[in-house]
Amino acid sequence: MTFVQLIDCKTSRFDEMNQLMDTWVEQTKGKRTATHDVIGKDRSDATHYIEIVEFPSYEEAMRNSNLPETDRIFREMVALCDELPTFTDLDVVRDEQLYSANIRRFFETIAAKGALSPLNDLIAENYHDHDPANEQDTIGLDAVRREIEMWRGAFDFTFTVDDQVTEADRVCTRWTWNATHTGDFRGIAATGKQVTMTGTTVFRCRDDGKIAEGWWQYDQLGLMAQLGVLDQLEL
Missing domain, CATH: 3.10.450.50 (Nuclear Transport Factor 2; Chain: A,)
Known part of the structure; x- marks a missing residue:
């Protein structure tokens, strides 16, 4: 079953976070299991961002989280946030293209x-x-x-x-x-x-x-x- 993780964070340093994500993409080539990544900015709050990451399954998401590159980038990402990010784990029950x-x-x-x-x-x-x-x-x-x-x-x-x-x-x-x-x-x-x-x-x-x-x-x-x-x- 497709699995989606929502990462909700606030940051005034998004450009640095964006560069951090580019670094993660480069360093995890051939190892990451994420298949799709979308980041949205709140129109009413320029410091509020939500990242949506898609995986083939929950198990593949856990494999991705256990990569040393993911752990290192995550700690650096938290340092760029104005407050601790929150995570929502979702099993996809409908996907209409x-x-x-x-x-x-x-x-x-x-x-x-x-x-x-x-x-x-x-x-x-x-x-x-x-x-x-x-x-x-x-x-x-x-x-x-x-x-x-x-x-x-x-x-x-x-x-x-x-x-x-x-x-x-x-x-x-x-x-x-x-x-x-x-x-x-x-x-x-x-x-x-x-x-x-x-x-x-x-x-x-x-x-x-x-x-x-x-x-x-x-x-x-x-x-x-x-x-x-x-x-x-x-x-």
């Missing part, structure tokens, strides 16, 4: 049967799409809807999300696309063939969770080969 959940819903929505939904609850009005298969970037919600409708008109498809990584406002999704070629696709008449394609998309999300920008990479050459286009070129 809201950006990645919205991205999953986007893939499900564009592959859903029936009429395409408005998408304005998922995509920003000024959305900017980068697709190497297109000569120009697709900009705006209406334009991206037309692009999606083009794919939906040519294929009956589903997406499988294979992997997702979230970093700040970016969500990287590795996906598999399975489809039946049912309509015209860039001048290629419907073949009825079952096709598959893999790809990766990086989306940038706004604070409200709406998708603001996207970068696509996918195996279009492999798709064309499955549709028989490359065989025709060889002839």
